Amino acid sequence: MPAVLVQYEAEIWKAIIETFAMVGASIAAAVLIGLPVGTLLFLCRKGKILENQMVFSVLNLVVNIIRSFPFLLLVVFLIPFTRLIIGTAIGTAAATVPLSIIAIAHYSRLVEQSLLDVPKGVMEAAISMGASVKEVIFKFLYVEARSGLVLGLTTSIISFISYSTIMGVVGGGGIGDFAIRYGYQQFKTDLMIYMIIIMVILVQIIQFTGTTVSRLIDKR
Amino acid sequence: MIKLHKVSKSFSQFQAIKSISLTINKGEIYGIIGTSGAGKSTLLRLMNLLEVPNEGDVEVNGQQLTKLTSKSLRQARQSIGMIFQHFNLVANKTVYDNVAVSLELAKIPKQERKNRVIECLQFVGLEKLLDKYPAELSGGQKQRVAIARALANRPEVLLCDEPTSSLDPNTTAEILGVLENVNKSLGVTIVIVSHEMEVIKSICNRVTVMADGEIHDTVCIEPAGIANISNSPNWFVEQLVKGGE
Secondary structure: OOHHHHHOHHHHHHHHHHHHHHHHHHHHHHHHHHHHHHHHHHHOOOOOOOOOHHHHHHHHHHHHHHHHOOHHHHHHHOHHHHHHHHOOOOOHHHHHHHHHHHHHHHHHHHHHHHHHOOOHHHHHHHHHOOOOHHHHHHHHHHHHHHHHHHHHHHHHHHHHHHHHOOHHHHOOOOHHHHHHHHHHOOOOHHHHHHHHHHHHHHHHHHHHHHHHHHHHOOOO | OEEEEEEEEEEOOEEEEEEEEEEEOOOOEEEEEEOOOOOHHHHHHHOOOOOOOOEEEEEEOOEEHHHOOHHHHHHHHOOEEEEOOOOOOOOOOOHHHHHHHHHHHOOOOHHHHHHHHHHHHHHOOOHHHOOOOHHHOOHHHHHHHHHHHHHOOOOOEEEEEOOOOOOOHHHHHHHHHHHHHHHHHHOOEEEEEEOOHHHHHHHOOEEEEEEOOEEEEEEEOOOOOOOOOOOOHHHHHHHHHHHOO
């Protein structure tokens, strides 16, 4: 192993763990909140089973507004809110707040898109068989859209990694922050390149896994 | 069995159904025919409230569907089977699961479910294909799965929306045979919407002709029987030559 990596081994591991913590929190927020929000966006559209112009417009606007922020600005803008929830606006835990919010907005949009690909007839068949809203969602929509949902999550996770790299501004740490502080600011270019390589490998693994899983569960 | 009382349905400005009343008796094979846009599909979709009428009442199995709560409507729908032109199977579920899901919706216990799924697939002759996915089936086989799915909860009525319109003549005959069998051996009342005269003439007892969202006429007919169509290339040649006479 290159000497520079050995020298900073402890810091590098710490940075990797911070990245995993931030991205992990983003994934959890995307799945637990982004998925329901995206489903609601889809179901409240005109002609869908929960058609509701009001709810759709509000959700749509909120998701758009969050996604229009340059992420760095969103992080700064959310500082008071973060302080309210976590008690501090600095550190890895605090960094998960803006990350989770962008994760929800990001994934919910991709969920909505995947669900729009489900043939209208499948939902009609479900309704004609007497399915409730919940059954339509879990026994038909998600089953039919599952490979799109997985691919969307894969794309999202890769974006979350990218977002997590700027969390150094609020002391969130992570691989990106480490690369900037040591590699760029202390002119250790080789260290920066090693960090980039770690990120590339990480993204490759995630994309490969996502593509494979989505292909295996797609029987259409 | 099915009674529509002065139902009408509009889509924004367009009035698709103009105050139609009709009665379909138990055990009938009832046809609805008309040109595209005559409102025949909409009329059928009113019978299980896939389309909710703007005015009028819909009664099926002695229940006023238009007056039910959404929960009782869902229960009522379990005894109204429906099949579609494009089959509308769940592509990510196997043949078995496509049929089983309608039993799941009816809260049938898992053990019973299994027997019933096999029974229904045997009825349509697909018991050997239960592990296949819809993408691996032919059009006719997909429609058979859809019929099995619609029959699983022992419905009183089967609504068929252009059931053969995306199938070739051979497969059409095959599916009509299955539907006739559903009617004869299970006593299910069948309503078929089609724009194909041959289809309607072959198995229906009574036919409504629709035009511009209204009933033009209703006639009783003697079902002509399902035309025997051969698979052989010679048959095609014969048909072509005969047409030239």
